[in-house]
Amino acid sequence: MPQTNTTHIPLTSADSLSEETAFRIFRAALASNLPVALWRLPGTKEVQVLVSAQVQQNLPPMEGPQRGFAFCPFQATSSTPNTFLPADLYFSGKADASPEKGETELPSCFWAYFEKTDEKQDAELLWPSHPAGPVKSIARDAFEQTVATAVKAMQAGCLEKVVLSRTKTLPLFNGFDLLTAFAQLTRLYPTAFVSLVAIPGLGTWLGATPELLVQIDRHRVFRTVALAGTQPITDKLTPADAIWRQKEIEEQALVQRYVVSCFRHLRLREYVEMGPRTIIAGNLLHLRTDFSAAMDEVGFPKLGTQMLELLHPTSAVGGMPKAAALQMIGQLEVHDRRYYSGFMGPVQLGQETNLFVNLRCVELGQDTVTAYAGAGMTADSVPAKEWVETELKMQTVLRLFQASES
Ligand SMILES: C=C(O[C@H]1C=CC=C(C(=O)O)[C@@H]1O)C(=O)O
Numbered sequence: 001m002p003q004t005n006t007t008h009i010p011l012t013s014a015d016s017l018s019e020e021t022a023f024r025i026f027r028a029a030l031a032s033n034l035p036v037a038l039w040r041l042p043g044t045k046e047v048q049v050l051v052s053a054q055v056q057q058n059l060p061p062m063e064g065p066q067r068g069f070a071f072c073p074f075q076a077t078s079s080t081p082n083t084f085l086p087a088d089l090y091f092s093g094k095a096d097a098s099p100e101k102g103e104t105e106l107p108s109c110f111w112a113y114f115e116k117t118d119e120k121q122d123a124e125l126l127w128p129s130h131p132a133g134p135v136k137s138i139a140r141d142a143f144e145q146t147v148a149t150a151v152k153a154m155q156a157g158c159l160e161k162v163v164l165s166r167t168k169t170l171p172l173f174n175g176f177d178l179l180t181a182f183a184q185l186t187r188l189y190p191t192a193f194v195s196l197v198a199i200p201g202l203g204t205w206l207g208a209t210p211e212l213l214v215q216i217d218r219h220r221v222f223r224t225v226a227l228a229g230t231q232p233i234t235d236k237l238t239p240a241d242a243i244w245r246q247k248e249i250e251e252q253a254l255v256q257r258y259v260v261s262c263f264r265h266l267r268l269r270e271y272v273e274m275g276p277r278t279i280i281a282g283n284l285l286h287l288r289t290d291f292s293a294a295m296d297e298v299g300f301p302k303l304g305t306q307m308l309e310l311l312h313p314t315s316a317v318g319g320m321p322k323a324a325a326l327q328m329i330g331q332l333e334v335h336d337r338r339y340y341s342g343f344m345g346p347v348q349l350g351q352e353t354n355l356f357v358n359l360r361c362v363e364l365g366q367d368t369v370t371a372y373a374g375a376g377m378t379a380d381s382v383p384a385k386e387w388v389e390t391e392l393k394m395q396t397v398l399r400l401f402q403a404s405e406s
Pocket residue numbers: 163165211227228229230286315316317359360372373374375376377393
């Protein structure tokens with residue numbers, strides 16, 4: 001593994017013991033070909049894991065009572081459906097917790113592998129990959145051309161903003177270890193939602209996203225954010241000193257207005273809006289506005305589910321107006337986004353729902369890794385800068401795969 005220069009958060013022995021239990025469950029699920037999700041919530045230490053006996057294609061209400069893990073694409077298709085993994089086995093990662101069983105029994109082979117993995121496992125893990133293999137990548141010149149096309153359309157007034165993405169596929173280096181990569185991301189990005197999701201027939205995704213889509217906390221407070229605008233962190237720059245150009249301010253304001261339009265659509269006025277302020281996401285800074293509403297007090301007991309339907313895809317990954325932006329993405333991008341810029345996260349686990357936008361992520365093939373990243377374009381975008389921005393976003397996770405680039 002390449003060396004990283006980031007501060008490591010020391011784990012206590014109780015933490016590392018429960019992390020090892022979560023990893024054992026993950027390995028046993030892969031070995032028995034079961035869908036599995038492993039994650040660490042922002043600002044927490046616990047690594048949580050969930051295994052399902054089978055996948056559902058309909059999302060239940062986000063407010064309960066069904067518990068599980070949602071994993072949804074940018075746009076659902078037959079090869080990238082919406083998926084919900086019921087919590088047939090769930091481990092919260094807390095030092096005093098043990099794995100909890102759900103409604104459906106896991107097959108006995110899972111428990112056989114789980115017992116076996118008690119001893120240190122040296123056998124290589126085989127993870128599921130998408131049956132169609134890696135998606136297409138675009139060369140720098142061609143990407144910059146497409147950005148120029150989008151900029152012209154925006155200057156002509158056809159739309160205000162579009163988020164165009166691209167991908168980069170590298171061979172996996174010898175000795176790559178999936179769980180080590182996950183553990184490294186948890187140490188590198190303490191404020192990100194770090195996840196590793198493996199679903200037979202659909203693929204394996206690893207990431208560290210900064211973008212909350214929908215949260216319903218244990219007090220039934222709904223939260224979402226408007227995140228956009230990007231600049232690299234430099235040695236001298238703290239979030240408080242960050243200066244934003246008009247282009248980024250407008251780009252984020254469009255996302256913020258989009259969230260407000262969703263509240264308006266529901267005729268909900270009693271929400272709290274804070275920001276925008278500058279936040280750190282790995283090697284980057286973004287602008288973020290926070291929104292919240294106490295669901296019962298404002299008379300919207302199903303606000304999480306209703307807002308999810310309206311928000312996704314937000315203009316942080318699509319654009320404004322939404323329909324025109326989605327059409328342009330379909331025309332200009334050479335790849336299928338699959339689960340990149342979709343959303344995912346635990347539903348009603350630990351009495352909370354926490355859904356995040358799948359950004360700063362990679363998709364794993366058997367011997368390849370594909371990074372996905374996009375950037376918000378407006379009439380003022382400069383194509384070369386947008387290329388660099390997507391490169392920086394990809395580095396969030398690809399830095400762990402550097403040995404692959406040599
Ligand atoms: C689309 C991505 O980031 C979004 C979130 C924050 C900032 C963004 C931007 O500045 O363009 C994007 O809207 C991505 O990471 O692939």
